[in-house]
Amino acid sequence: MPDDLNWAIGGEAGDGIDSTGKIFAQALSRAGRHVYTSKDFASRIRGGYTAYKVRTSLDRVESVVDRLDVLIALTERTINENMDELHDGSVIIYDGERTSMQDVEVPENMTGLDVPLKRLAEEAGGAIMRNVVALGAACEVANFPIEHLDSSLSKRFGDKGTAIVENNQQAARLGQEYTTEHYDHAYGYDIETTDEDYVLLNGDEAIGMGAIAAGCRFYSGYPITPATDVMEYLTGRIDQYGGKVVQAEDELAAINLALGAARAGARAMTATSGPGIDLMTETFGLVATTETPLVVCDVMRAGPSTGMPTKQEQGDLNMLLYGGHGEIDRLIVAPTTVSECFWKTVEAFNLAERYQIPVFLVADLSLAVTEQTYPPDAFDMDAVEIDRGKLVDDDEIDPWADEQERFQPHFPTADGISPRTLPGTDGGAHMTTGLEHDSLGRRTEDTEVRVEQVDKRQRKVETAKTEEDWSSREFGDPDADTLVVSWGSNEGPIREAMERLAQNGIDIRFLSVPYLFPRPELSDAVEAAETTVVVECNARGQFANLLEQDVFERVERINKYNGVRFKADELVADITDLVRPQEVTTQ
Amino acid sequence: MSSDVRFIDFKSDKQPTWCPGCGDFGTMNGMMKGLAETGNHPDDTFIVAGIGCSGKIGTYMHSYALHGVHGRALPVGIGVKLANPDLEVMVAGGDGDGYSIGAGHFVHAVRRNVDMSYVVMDNRIYGLTKGQASPTSREDFETSTTPDGTNQTPVNPLALALSSGATFIGQTFSSDAQSHAEVVRKAIEHDGFGFVNVYSPCVTFNDVDTYDYFRDSIVDLGETDHDPADRDAAMERIMEGGTEYTGVIYQDPDSVPYEQREGIEGSMTEIPDGAPDDAMDLVREFY
Ligand SMILES: Cc1ncc(C[n+]2csc(CCOP(=O)(O)OP(=O)(O)O)c2C)c(N)n1
Ligand code: SF4
Ligand SMILES: [Mg+2]
Numbered sequence: 115m116p117d118d119l120n121w122a123i124g125g126e127a128g129d130g131i132d133s134t135g136k137i138f139a140q141a142l143s144r145a146g147r148h149v150y151t152s153k154d155f156a157s158r159i160r161g162g163y164t165a166y167k168v169r170t171s172l173d174r175v176e177s178v179v180d181r182l183d184v185l186i187a188l189t190e191r192t193i194n195e196n197m198d199e200l201h202d203g204s205v206i207i208y209d210g211e212r213t214s215m216q217d218v219e220v221p222e223n224m225t226g227l228d229v230p231l232k233r234l235a236e237e238a239g240g241a242i243m244r245n246v247v248a249l250g251a252a253c254e255v256a257n258f259p260i261e262h263l264d265s266s267l268s269k270r271f272g273d274k275g276t277a278i279v280e281n282n283q284q285a286a287r288l289g290q291e292y293t294t295e296h297y298d299h300a301y302g303y304d305i306e307t308t309d310e311d312y313v314l315l316n317g318d319e320a321i322g323m324g325a326i327a328a329g330c331r332f333y334s335g336y337p338i339t340p341a342t343d344v345m346e347y348l349t350g351r352i353d354q355y356g357g358k359v360v361q362a363e364d365e366l367a368a369i370n371l372a373l374g375a376a377r378a379g380a381r382a383m384t385a386t387s388g389p390g391i392d393l394m395t396e397t398f399g400l401v402a403t404t405e406t407p408l409v410v411c412d413v414m415r416a417g418p419s420t421g422m423p424t425k426q427e428q429g430d431l432n433m434l435l436y437g438g439h440g441e442i443d444r445l446i447v448a449p450t451t452v453s454e455c456f457w458k459t460v461e462a463f464n465l466a467e468r469y470q471i472p473v474f475l476v477a478d479l480s481l482a483v484t485e486q487t488y489p490p491d492a493f494d495m496d497a498v499e500i501d502r503g504k505l506v507d508d509d510e511i512d513p514w515a516d517e518q519e520r521f522q523p524h525f526p527t528a529d530g531i532s533p534r535t536l537p538g539t540d541g542g543a544h545m546t547t548g549l550e551h552d553s554l555g556r557r558t559e560d561t562e563v564r565v566e567q568v569d570k571r572q573r574k575v576e577t578a579k580t581e582e583d584w585s586s587r588e589f590g591d592p593d594a595d596t597l598v599v600s601w602g603s604n605e606g607p608i609r610e611a612m613e614r615l616a617q618n619g620i621d622i623r624f625l626s627v628p629y630l631f632p633r634p635e636l637s638d639a640v641e642a643a644e645t646t647v648v649v650e651c652n653a654r655g656q657f658a659n660l661l662e663q664d665v666f667e668r669v670e671r672i673n674k675y676n677g678v679r680f681k682a683d684e685l686v687a688d689i690t691d692l693v694r695p696q697e698v699t700t701q
Numbered sequence: 702m703s704s705d706v707r708f709i710d711f712k713s714d715k716q717p718t719w720c721p722g723c724g725d726f727g728t729m730n731g732m733m734k735g736l737a738e739t740g741n742h743p744d745d746t747f748i749v750a751g752i753g754c755s756g757k758i759g760t761y762m763h764s765y766a767l768h769g770v771h772g773r774a775l776p777v778g779i780g781v782k783l784a785n786p787d788l789e790v791m792v793a794g795g796d797g798d799g800y801s802i803g804a805g806h807f808v809h810a811v812r813r814n815v816d817m818s819y820v821v822m823d824n825r826i827y828g829l830t831k832g833q834a835s836p837t838s839r840e841d842f843e844t845s846t847t848p849d850g851t852n853q854t855p856v857n858p859l860a861l862a863l864s865s866g867a868t869f870i871g872q873t874f875s876s877d878a879q880s881h882a883e884v885v886r887k888a889i890e891h892d893g894f895g896f897v898n899v900y901s902p903c904v905t906f907n908d909v910d911t912y913d914y915f916r917d918s919i920v921d922l923g924e925t926d927h928d929p930a931d932r933d934a935a936m937e938r939i940m941e942g943g944t945e946y947t948g949v950i951y952q953d954p955d956s957v958p959y960e961q962r963e964g965i966e967g968s969m970t971e972i973p974d975g976a977p978d979d980a981m982d983l984v985r986e987f988y
Contacts, residue, residue, distance in 0.1 A: 379785060499975070536970055542765075543743045
């Protein structure tokens with residue numbers, strides 16, 4: 115990829131790694147460059163190490179690669195952790211005056227830049243700015259105009275006052291100047307800037323922004339990685355639109371609070387991760403059977419149990435499809451990119467109200483924490499449409515009342531969708547219950563009414579199946595022999611892998627599935643392909659199993675469940691291995 | 702709403718299936734009176750009911766209502782109220798629903814102090830499941846699942862509430878129709894979380910905490926010089942063993958409901974047809 119640069123900063127948790135990484139990523143974005151970030155909470159040895167990685171290019175970037183060009187190493191361990199990705203000509207910026215770094219040996223095939231980060235930071239006003247000194251050094255290495263870093267620093271520190279901003283800008287300059295003075299500029303990583311206008315955000319933020327755009331005004335949640343960012347994004351912002359974020363005492367309360375708000379007539383949402391989904395399952399059936407429109411977001415992380423809280427996995431699919439006792443009607447949408455996190459959130463709210471049904475909005479850790487650049491019109495607010503479904507006002511109640519003038523919230527209509535009155539609507543008062551109920555919402559055990567209500571709720575889903583578009587996102591060569599099917603955040607790495615596979619003469623048809631229930635009809639595609647392979651981040655192949663059931667055919671599987679997202683590199687190797695096994699020599 | 706609402710307007714046409722003599726009849730009458738006397742209308746009222754004999758109340762009353770999952774009525778009620786503060790919200794359930802499976806929510810609902818009311822029909826037994834020990838059952842109370850008594854200290858819901866920062870604590874006896882309705886009315890009128898524990902006897906499964914027992918041991922605080930604004934005095938009454946006090950035990954005259962503290966201005970139910978006008982600003986924030 116032209117003008118590609120892979121950059122990282124790593125150190126101990128608490129070293130301000132995330133915030134420094136984000137500042138650099140924002141500077142690149144403001145310089146009109148595409149950015150794709152990933153966070154390494156990884157440890158091959160023991161806890162404490164953390165890194166923030168930035169891949170930047172003039173073209174869109176959709177994946178991380180196994181390659182590191184410039185590394186700011188705050189600890190010796192950062193170098194060791196990344197040895198596989200460092201290569202001939204990598205540049206390592208470190209502070210040789212730091213006691214623990216004095217014995218650092220940069221491998222001979224790489225360039226070590228020993229920059230007195232702490233000393234220069236103190237010169238600029240405080241040791242706390244040593245990471246920013248390192249960013250200045252990185253600007254010199256990449257020949258990246260420092261004004262963009264200035265601009266990012268003022269965004270980051272602007273509300274702390276001009277003095278702090280200026281000190282940081284000075285710290286960056288000292289780092290840049292020191293590097294220029296002491297080392298020859300012969301790194302080979304000069305990057306360009308453009309006039310393109312980009313915004314930089316992650317999937318959780320896109321979900322939060324989508325919720326506000328869609329008219330969500332009530333959010334309740336209980337903090338959990340990696341869903342907390344949704345809650346933090348909405349806190350304060352949703353207030354500006356008359357809404358509120360409520361921190362619940364647990365996820366049982368979170369979903370019931372949201373359910374209450376939804377019954378009152380607000381667009382409401384809760385977001386959590388696997389352990390919270392477990393608790394919320396108690397109330398799913400109630401939401402569904404009372405036909406309450408609600409968006410429940412699951413940002414998946416590695417399970418089971420507490421699992422690996424900061425690691426990638428797509429292991430909740432079966433839970434989301436089948437979780438809960440009895441037969442629960444639900445819809446499941448699953449965005450595949452950061453911008454789709456926004457659009458699918460909007461869609462989830464419309465589906466929820468149109469069909470008066472719980473909608474699962476499913477993302478994964480990779481989507482949630484990846485910061486990605488987009489042109490602002492990728493989030494064109496004018497294109498947001500809101501459909502509140504069959505809301506009925508005071509003067510529209512009559513046709514829906516029984517002979518005793520009682521409103522019927524569960525009236526079994528032809529399309530299965532009943533009229534809905536919001537509390538406060540005159541003449542619309544009604545109850546509803548998690549017990550099987552009649553059209554009035556009152557408990558019943560009448561066998562005929564039971565069947566009528568079960569059928570009615572199912573009919574709604576059938577209506578949704580025919581009325582809505584549940585198709586896949588299609589990429590690549592529609593006539594290719596090899597069909598790749600995937601869901602969630604794998605779309606990015608797969609698309610990048612496809613480009614390289616095409617260069618090697620392997621054409622791929624790729625269907626990225628953004629709806630898990632109902633889901634696209636894939637029989638014809640699987641039928642037409644010689645080989646179908648499902649790529650997903652779990653061990654058991656939950657989507658692959660589902661697809662096999664759907665199409666009555668065996669499919670190949672590529673599964674990853676070590677907690678790390680797919681990389682384009684490994685997908686190129688894995689897919690080649692499946693399609694042309696004799697050609698794979700190295701990986 | 703107009704003051705011509707009668708308490709009977711809050712009654713649905715569904716005939717209660719409670720056992721004849723069940724305390725819940727009286728409890729419900731008081732709730733309907735309280736709602737009518739405070740000028741509420743069924744179309745502007747939301748009742749959330751727990752699961753239990755007590756939870757059937759949502760069916761027997763007429764209003765907007767949800768009968769939900771066992772133990773989770775309080776968070777539902779809070780969600781309704783925060784989303785539309787113009788509604789009158791009342792949550793009702795049993796002692797098992799509120800102090801056992803829902804105990805966590807009880808503590809936090811009290812702390813949050815949303816302007817709503819919570820009526821617990823405390824019969825010191827699990828009625829609906831036919832007579833097992835409840836969290837308020839006495840230590841030596843023998844049931845099918847506790848043949849030698851519970852051997853646990855009963856929960857003191859009033860103490861739990863007070864120590865969690867309650868701003869209104871009332872206790873009533875379902876057969877004292879007038880004073881029960883009056884305390885419920887005050888709980889509704891209270892600016893904050895109006896909590897009322899109602900002695901609502903189960904005539905079928907509890908032969909200890911009977912009408913006779915309560916009649917003999919109740920002291921109506923309204924007839925004493927108890928000052929509900931005096932928190933220490935309230936604590937003393939609540940911790941005292943042996944006497945069953947009724948009336949308003951504690952009320953913080955300076956209570957400010959959560960929604961007011963949080964600056965929730967009005968209903969969240971009205972939204973535009975598309976994204977808010979200035980929504981592109983949200984995108985620009987990420988520049
Ligand atoms: C999760 C769950 N567990 C158990 C039950 C069974 N159950 C229904 S009501 C109840 C106890 C009710 O006791 P209480 O709240 O005191 O109400 P009462 O019937 O005495 O009015 C139980 C255990 C249930 N419905 N849901
Ligand atoms: S079992 Fe007890 S609580 Fe239930 S209805 Fe009968 S008397 Fe009332
Ligand atoms: Mg009980």
